[in-house]
Amino acid sequence: MAHAGRDWNDVAARVAASRPLALSPSIPAGLNQWIDGRSYAELFTEAFGTPDVTPARIAMAIATFERTLYSDRTPFDASVSQISNLTAAEARGQAVFNQSRCNVCHAGTLFTDNQFHNIGVRPQTEDTGRFQVTGNTNNVGEFRTPSLRNVELRAPYMHDGHFATLEDVVEFYNRGGDFNAPNINRNLIRPLNLTAQQKSDLVAFLKRPLTDPRVAAAAAPFDRPTLYTESGRVPQSTGNGTPGSGSNVPQVTAIEPPLAGNPNFAVGVSNALGGAQAVLVIGSSDPGTGPSIPSNASFARTSLKLSGSGAGQGFGSVSLQIPENSALVGSTFFGRWFVLDANAAGGVAVTPVFKMTIFGAANSSAVTTNPIDDAQTFVTQHYRDFLNRDVDASGLSYWTEQINGNSSNNPDACSIVDTSCVLSRRITVSAAFFIxxxxxxxxxxxxxxxxxxxxxxxxxxxxxxxxxxxxVSTLSSSKQTFADSWVQRQAFINKYGANPAADAFVDALLATLKSYDGVDLTAKRSTYINELQGGASRGQIVREVAEDTNVQSAEYNSSFVLMQYFGYLRRDADSGGYKFWLDVLNNRVQGNYRAMVCAFLTSAEYQLRFGQAVTRRNSDCSSQ
Incomplete structure (x- = not known):
């Protein structure tokens, strides 16, 4: 959360927008059960009564938690309370601790005086310590005395992690420190001249007696989530690359969490030729070290012009959105930057490869996929919704490939992060079922x-x-059968009569047509009358009028809009929505059916027909 220029309000906003402990690979069972997939706003509501995530509430929550972390069940505490005794070596070590005046700075029950001291770990000029805060030269090289409770668990030691073991620390004090300075108290930091036995006993006292077994076992209240940086989820860069100008091998940086749903997975490149064009390729296998640059990639392929100038001075980064799709969890991908560089072998300098495995939030029970997101399911459902039949094998294969791509790269597969590409193809396929x-x-x-x-x-x-x-298998005959039965319906008879004369029927039918959509077929009046008088049925005339190309053209847009409701939503149209989209097609952006199709495909109403997750939003249509 910390960052230069970021204040507490920024931190609060980021917390509010984050999923609780989404990056942790392991969360204590009780805590995970309490979170139960809820947002921070919901958790803050339970704790404070309202969902506001504020700096004051964050500080209060952290402080309240920290007050539960009271480590007071060590063997030392039991010894002081006369519950149990230290071992002989530990008791001797305690005596050495006091005799060597360690207890002057590491004083009291917390084993710290909470003061600042220079003990000569490093030269004053190397690390100025407390001086950075006070500006007082007397504080140069001073650091706060840490508590020794649970010190065995906190290697490495000293403010800079200088010593790996407690044995190293005891040796440091035994020799009186490593560097001199005016503000080192030589009454305290001086050679101790301890024997090997005394040093061993002192280490024994610092270990078990001062260690709370609950802390050592990470038992409540000292259990905690595993941090992202402690997990194996951080992307790893390995192997070799291809050098470019100045024999510099470009370097890749990818440390952001590869979390499903992460909107800003950043991948950087550095140590490259400044001003050069660079291409990032991430796929299910290592893209290789060139010199050819893969033309497509299953996860992402993107490019940018590097900042900087000169050999080894080029740098840049891109931010990718990892889809929130549980089907991606566990998938491993490999990526490299390819930098166009005339001085590189084959004209392309290449970074070492980085490897990442997509993971999901450990505490999330939310469904992040919808069956309709699957291309085959999408196509199959369109056959049912628009063509009113089961899908045939050849149609399923063809239309699925139009979305997913095929082995012949005709079309290429969309990369995983290019959700706009996938949506665009789904719109094209979906509209085709009407067209x-x-x-x-x-x-x-x-x-x-x-x-x-x-x-x-x-x-x-x-x-x-x-x-x-x-x-469809008996198309012409079934259409005629339907038309013949249509003219026997009561609604039709009420409008035209049971047995009207040929000319009266044709005139009434053409008047209905012209009144409804403005199409004038008067020129065909005589033809229709002659057909009726020659033995054609009224059903045949009704069918001919409905199939007239002028009628089809006039009714195309209104039919297109209504079928969005009938096909996608399986219901009658609402008047406002129908009029809006008809106006779009007729007047605003004539023929722009893609925006309309996209709006229905990304509607929650459509997606919830097939699953619990809404994985697309109307805002996704802005790129279409």
Missing amino acids: ENEFQQTGSFVYRIYTTSLGRQPTYSEFTSDRNQID
Whole structure:
């Protein structure tokens, strides 16, 4: 959370937007159960009564937790309370501790005086310590005395991690420190001349007697989540690259958490040729060391112009959004930067490879995928929703490849992070199910029967019932059978009569058509009348009018909009939404059906038909 220029309000905002402990690979069971997939706003509501995440509340929450961390059950505490005794070596070590005046600075029950001292670990000029805060030269090289409770568990030691073991620390004090300075108290920091036995006993006292077994075992209240940096989840850079100008091998930096849903997975490049073009390739296998640059990648492929100038001075980074898709969790990817550099072998300098494995939030029970996100499921459902039949194998293969790509790279597969590419292809495929001839000859035909002869659109229930009567395997005959039965319906008879004269029927039918959508087929009046008088049925004339190309053109947009509701949402259209999208297609951006299709595909109503997760938003359509 800490960063130059960031204040507490920034920290609070970031906490509020974060998922609790999302990066931890291991969370204590009790804590994980309490979080139960909730947000920080929900947790703050439980703790404080309202969801506001503020700096004061963060500080109060941390302080309240820290007050529970009271380490007072060590063997030393038991000895002082006369509950149990130290071992002989430990007791001798305690005596050495006091006789050597260690207890002057490491005083009291906390084994610290909480004061600042220079004990000669490093030269004053190397690390100025407390002086950085006070500006007082008497404080140069001083650091606060740490508590010795649980010191055995806190290697390495000293403010700079200078010593690896407690034995090293005792040797340091035994020789009176390593460096001199005016503000070192030589009454305390001086050669101790301890024997080997005394040093061994002193170390024995510092270990078990001062260690709380609850802390050592990470038992409550000292249990805690494992940090991201302690896990094996940090991306690792290994192997060799290809040098470029100045024999410099570009270096890759990838330390951000590869967490599903991370909107800012940053990958940097440095030590490259300044001003050069660089291409980042991340895929399911090592992209290699060139000289050719892979033309596509399963996870991401992106490029940028490096900042800086000259050999080894080029740098830059990109930020990638990892989709919040649980299907990605556990997937491993490999990435390299390829830098165009005329002085490199083959003209391309390459970084070592980095490896990352996508992980999910340990405490999240939220569903992050939806079955309709799968391309085959998406295509199969479109056959059912728009063509009213089961998918055929060739159609499933073809349309799925139009989304996922194929082995012939025609089209190429979209990279995982390029969600815009996937959405664009889904829009194209989805719209095709309306545009293609099969729907126009079946579902759209039923729609036009209603509008041309009754002067109104069908309801959803009417459409689905009548659509079932059109069989694509016997298309022409089933359409005629439907049209012949249509003219026997009471609604049709009420409008045109049971047995009207040919000219009266044609005039009434053409008047209905012209009144509803403005199409004037008067030029065909005589043809229709002659056909009726020659033995054609009224059903045949109704079908001919519905299939007229002028009618199809006039009804195309209105049919397209209504079928969004019937196909995607499986319900009647709401008046406001229908009018809005019809206006878009007719007037605002004529023919821009992609925006409309995208809006329905990314609607929560559509996605919740198939699963609990809403994985796409209408805002995703801005790139389409």
